[in-house]
Amino acid sequence: MAFWNFNDFVDAVAEKIPEVLTDVEIEDIRIETVTKNNGIKCTGLLIVREGYNVAPNMYMEPYYSMYQATGAFDNVLNTIANDYTNAMKQAEIIDANTMHENYPEKIILKLVNTELNKDALKNSPHIEMNDLAYTFRYIVKDDSVGLASALVTYNDIDRWGLSSEELFDMAKDNTRRIFPPVIRDMREFIPDINDFPFEIDEDHELFVLTNEKGINGATSMIFTDVIDKFSQQRNNSSFYIIPSSIHEVLLIKKSEGLNIDSLADLVKEVNRFVVGEMDFLSDNLYEYDAASKEITQCTGIEKEFQANEELEP
Amino acid sequence: MTFDYDKPVNNIDLLKTYAEKVQQIETEKKDSEEQED
Numbered sequence: 001m002a003f004w005n006f007n008d009f010v011d012a013v014a015e016k017i018p019e020v021l022t023d024v025e026i027e028d029i030r031i032e033t034v035t036k037n038n039g040i041k042c043t044g045l046l047i048v049r050e051g052y053n054v055a056p057n058m059y060m061e062p063y064y065s066m067y068q069a070t071g072a073f074d075n076v077l078n079t080i081a082n083d084y085t086n087a088m089k090q091a092e093i094i095d096a097n098t099m100h101e102n103y104p105e106k107i108i109l110k111l112v113n114t115e116l117n118k119d120a121l122k123n124s125p126h127i128e129m130n131d132l133a134y135t136f137r138y139i140v141k142d143d144s145v146g147l148a149s150a151l152v153t154y155n156d157i158d159r160w161g162l163s164s165e166e167l168f169d170m171a172k173d174n175t176r177r178i179f180p181p182v183i184r185d186m187r188e189f190i191p192d193i194n195d196f197p198f199e200i201d202e203d204h205e206l207f208v209l210t211n212e213k214g215i216n217g218a219t220s221m222i223f224t225d226v227i228d229k230f231s232q233q234r235n236n237s238s239f240y241i242i243p244s245s246i247h248e249v250l251l252i253k254k255s256e257g258l259n260i261d262s263l264a265d266l267v268k269e270v271n272r273f274v275v276g277e278m279d280f281l282s283d284n285l286y287e288y289d290a291a292s293k294e295i296t297q298c299t300g301i302e303k304e305f306q307a308n309e310e311l312e313p
Numbered sequence: 314m315t316f317d318y319d320k321p322v323n324n325i326d327l328l329k330t331y332a333e334k335v336q337q338i339e340t341e342k343k344d345s346e347e348q349e350d
Binding site: 034036044046054055056057087140145146147148149150186189190191204206208213214215216242244245247248250252257258259262263266269270274275279 | 315316317318319320321322323324325326327328329330331332334335336338339341342
């Protein structure tokens with residue numbers, strides 16, 4: 001059978017979805033190009049429900065992959081309908097006006113790459129830290145399944161009468177409360193680490209800084225008091241910080257035996273070959289200094305990563 | 314207002330890669346030092 005191309009597929013979904021969502025009073029259906037994290041463009045289907053002024057972005061790319069793999073358009077359509085229904089359950093408790101009433105409890109931070117998100121940052125308050133930026137997101141719903149959130153814009157904070165700095169303090173407290181930062185041994189994340197063909201040197205153990213929910217965990221870099229406490233438990237060690245993804249960063253103790261140039265190259269190499277575009281955080285190595293209790297970008301790195309190098313399996 | 318829905322991620326492969334590569338850096342350095350000696 002002949003498969004639809006992507007645009008025809010999206011048009012077909014937009015046309016047929018009302019036939020599946022029979023119990024939903026649909027006011028409008030729109031197809032929009034949405035810029036996601038790191039400037040990645042996605043095609044979103046917006047199904048606006050009568051009486052609601054919030055709607056989830058239903059991204060069509062994964063559904064098109066599903067359609068390509070199975071050819072079963074009706075099944076994919078039903079999946080989209082189910083996902084939409086579940087997403088709307090998250091939104092039923094709020095509307096856009098509620099957002100402007102309960103924002104003090106609902107604003108959180110999200111750490112992103114500044115350059116790759118520069119277009120979104122033009123309209124959004126943010127606090128920059130070297131090549132990274134703390135953005136603000138409004139929590140629509142947060143539960144064990146995931147996080148529904150919207151980017152806070154300058155229009156929002158104008159309405160609230162807040163500066164970026166005031167918003168930052170509020171969001172930092174909320175982030176600590178809703179997404180408690182954690183530092184864990186790498187072994188806790190890798191169940192079969194004992195099967196590794198080598199032993200990890202005690203001086204170069206990797207620790208994962210993230211949050212208890214594992215979503216946007218690199219944001220926990222803002223909590224230097226947590227890193228400081230961790231440092232004190234390890235003879236006031238300083239650490240290199242590897243920006244592995246937006247969901248976590250890695251800490252490795254600074255020691256004479258560790259080659260910073262090789263480590264810096266490694267970050268670029270893994271980013272290029274392993275990290276998904278949407279999850280990329282930074283190509284730059286950071287460090288936490290136990291004396292100053294500050295995080296800075298590493299300087300004085302000499303060797304440059306060669307883009308044509310292959311990542312060994 | 315539109316919103317995005319994010320689910321918890323499982324980055325085990327990424328973490329494994331870093332664990333292996335950091336150890337390789339260490340091993341290469343030790344080998345290099347032994348050759349110099």
